[in-house]
Amino acid sequence: MxxxxxxxxxxxxxxxxxxxxxxxxxxxxxxxxxxxCYTTAATASxxxxxxxxxxxxxxxxxxxxxxxxxxxxxxxxxxxAWSTAPTTPAQFLRRASLVAxxxxxxxxxxxxxxxxxxxxxxxxxxxxDGAAAGSALALTVVWEE
Numbered sequence: 001m002x003x004x005x006x007x008x009x010x011x012x013x014x015x016x017x018x019x020x021x022x023x024x025x026x027x028x029x030x031x032x033x034x035x036x037c038y039t040t041a042a043t044a045s046x047x048x049x050x051x052x053x054x055x056x057x058x059x060x061x062x063x064x065x066x067x068x069x070x071x072x073x074x075x076x077x078x079x080x081a082w083s084t085a086p087t088t089p090a091q092f093l094r095r096a097s098l099v100a101x102x103x104x105x106x107x108x109x110x111x112x113x114x115x116x117x118x119x120x121x122x123x124x125x126x127x128x129d130g131a132a133a134g135s136a137l138a139l140t141v142v143w144e145e
Contacts, residue, residue: 001031001144002071004064006078009040012136013128017084019047019137021056022125023123025075028145031115035126036140037096038105045098045134049108050089057084064143076118077143086125095129105138115144 013019024030037047038074060081064074093116098104118124128134 003067003141003142003144004074004076005067005140006064007140008078008080010043010080010137010139011137012043012133015018015128015130015132016088017128019126019128019134020139021058021079021086021123022118022141023058023077023079024118024120026121030076030118031142031144032118033110033112033115033144034140034142035108036089036105037111037123038103038138039098039135040102040138042100042102043133043134043135044100045137046128046130047096047098047134047137048084048092048127048129049094050092050125050127052086052125053086053090055084056082056086056123058085062130074145076143078141086123087123089127092127092129
């Protein structure tokens with residue numbers, strides 16, 4: 001398996017809205033190893049990670065990049081805008097609260113062999129779980145496919 005990464009600055013998310021989604025294509029599953037989230041403004045922010053509860057339609061996507069340039073092109077996209085936005089996940093896998101300080105952040109990790117899997121043609125949602133708008137996030141995701 002090859003290792004890929006993508007890094008973006010998300011838009012600030014409204015309360016109860018997605019910061020970003022990560023979605024797979026029809027040919028490769030994604031095995032997430034790391035998700036890095038850091039605030040870009042001094043805004044307290046709550047971040048949650050869950051599986052999609054509808055089928056979003058992305059309009060702004062960034063394709064992951066191979067960490068070894070000799071590997072095949074990635075098939076996984078990170079999205080930050082949608083014509084059909086994600087709805088609240090039915091259940092969250094992870095949650096974090098960040099203080100109102102620029103650069104507050106965390107890294108969620110999954111050990112090799114126990115990665116978080118996104119099945120074929122599926123979506124993972126990074127959600128603003130707070131009661132107010134959250135900071136834009138410096139977001140990095142690392143995975144294998």
